[in-house]
Amino acid sequence: MRLNQNTLLLGKKVVLVPYTSEHVPRYHEWMKSEELQRLTASEPLTLEQEYAMQCSWREDADKCTFIVLDAEKWQAQPVPTEESCMAGDVNLFLTDVEDPTLGEIEVMIAARRVARGLHCALALLSDTSGGVTKLGLTKFEAKIGQGNEPSIRMFQKLHFKQVAVSSIFQEVTFRLTMSEAERQWLLEKPSHLEEKPYREGSTEPH
Secondary structure, three states, X not given: OHHHOOEEXXXXXXXXXXXXXXXXXXXXXXXXXXXXXXXXXXXXXXXXXXXXXXXXXXXXXXXXXXXXXXXXXXXXXXXXXXXXXXXXXXXXXXXXXOOOOXXXXXXXXXXXXXXXXXXXXXHHHXXXXXXXXXXXXXXXXXXXXXXXHHHHHHHHHOOOEEEXXXXXXXXXXXXEEOOHHHHHHHHHOOOOOEEEEOOOOOOOOO
């Protein structure tokens, strides 16, 4: 989504950057994992297909995708490549043309060191706060595999409530509806995150 093409979100534990062609090789290696394929309900792609998917996600008006970087690695000296700091991704999809206030969220954390803790939650909150303030979203949904207990627990901690179960797809749908109290709670959570300009190809964005 063009909304976040030039946006970098800097936090204490994670850094969120737009998904660029630089990130594709590492992402492709991750998605060879049968466990990640199962947890994300994904099919394996060729490297060429992964590059095409990256272009699609970057240009599509109904997707907002960030790559999650390990902030500690990213801020090390000498300056590392973003690919070497990658930890996962966060996606926000506008999936319902009849309801422009609804966004679907996906989170994938591949680096176990970052997955342990609340780092993925911080990434999620960053994306949803952007959805609240810039897109006018009032409802967020997440579809999670029934066996993906870590993701289920994370979304429950973020006030998402279970609203549906699909035995066919073996997934559970969680939803967060933004009351004024939830909105204030959500917008206050990532207050330590700093929004900065991002340019693809920069050797030192920080």
